[in-house]
Amino acid sequence: MAISIIIRLLALAAALASVSTTPAQPASTRDRLGSGSLLHAHNCYPEAGEWRDRLDRALTIGLSRLVIEQDVAWAPGSTGRPGRPVLSHDAEVDGSEPTLEQHFFARVRPLMERALAENRPEHWPLVILHLDFKTNEPEHHRAVWHLLEQHRAWLTTAERVADGARVMPFRLAPLLVLTENGTGQEAVFSDRVPAGGSLLVFGTTPTPDLPRSEDPEVRARIQVTATPAALVPWPATNYRRWTNFSWGVVEQGGQTRAGAWTPADTARLHAIVNRAHEQSLWIRFYTLNGHGAGANRGWTDSYNFGSTGAVIARWQAAITAGVDFVATDQYEDFALVLAAGGH
DSSP, X not given: OOHHHHHHHHHHHHHHTTOOOOOOOOSSSOOOTTSOOEEEETTOSOBTTBOTTHHHHHHXXXXXXXXXXXXXXXXXXXXXXXXXXXXXXXXXOOSOSOBXXXXXXXXXXXXHHHHHHHTOGGGOOSXXXXXXXXXXXXXXXXXXXXXXXXXXXXXOEEEOOSOTTSOXXXXXXXXXXXXXXXXXXXXXXXXXXOTTSEEOOBEEOOOOOOOOOXXXXXXXXXXXXXXXXXXXXXXXXXXXXXEEEEGGGTSTTOGGGOOSOOHHHHHHHHHHHHHHHHTTOEEEXXXXXXXXXXXOSSOOGGGBOSSHHHHHHHHHHHHHHTOSEEEESOHHHHHHHHHTTTO
């Protein structure tokens, strides 16, 4: 039976039973968005001129809130053309790639303007933009900051205060922008913002300091045996609001070596998620795909569990555990499982 039929039947059954695992919105200022797991639309941009429909696919699914990932690299300026952030899975670019402004901001403009006109902040943010910087030149960071300033009216922000450990509440708007932990990002996106100014983008916590090894088998074992406290040692700060992991911290060797999903895997996943939430952080896991070779639409092989049944089990587990951002390339299929409350 086709995956879409299976998932639609699951969604219908869950709806008829009036079952939901979505947690209630927290009363604290932890800013966990209050909506349970979200679709994180992985690599949501064209690659090598192909797969131009990814952003439209994600935005037209009908979810009330979702995360859009845009990988950005710096295209240096040339005669008559300034340097600019472009969308690329690789650090090296040739300048023909779509710009972040053209591909993302222009596309979401009608959605943002409509949301501002309707003025329903209880539903904001509608879209979370995840910027995955493939290059970290200072001019790249400054260009992205300038681009965000041009769209400041759309942005969920927080006050920059002198005590960076003090987590300020969000000033809600239709778009929230996240980044990761690239070299120099915090200096531009937080440290140089004067106290009383606004943070426009929010980063991850630093990479945990785990033992290192050149042996891939040893590295895999280190990841999957690290305690949740070792994986998430730092609490949220005003700038650093989330943490980000490969699936290898849950199942040894990650997607391509995963076996049957077990109660021990469930316990491991819950422990890591709970630790992140105790530290007032959102948590993302990447990238959970499951498909045959014929269904591949430009997706990375190392993220493939190999079957729809295998990935659905992980999607369900992630939703039940409260993973905030579940990264996948199979946007529509995950959205159906999400609509079914993870059942």
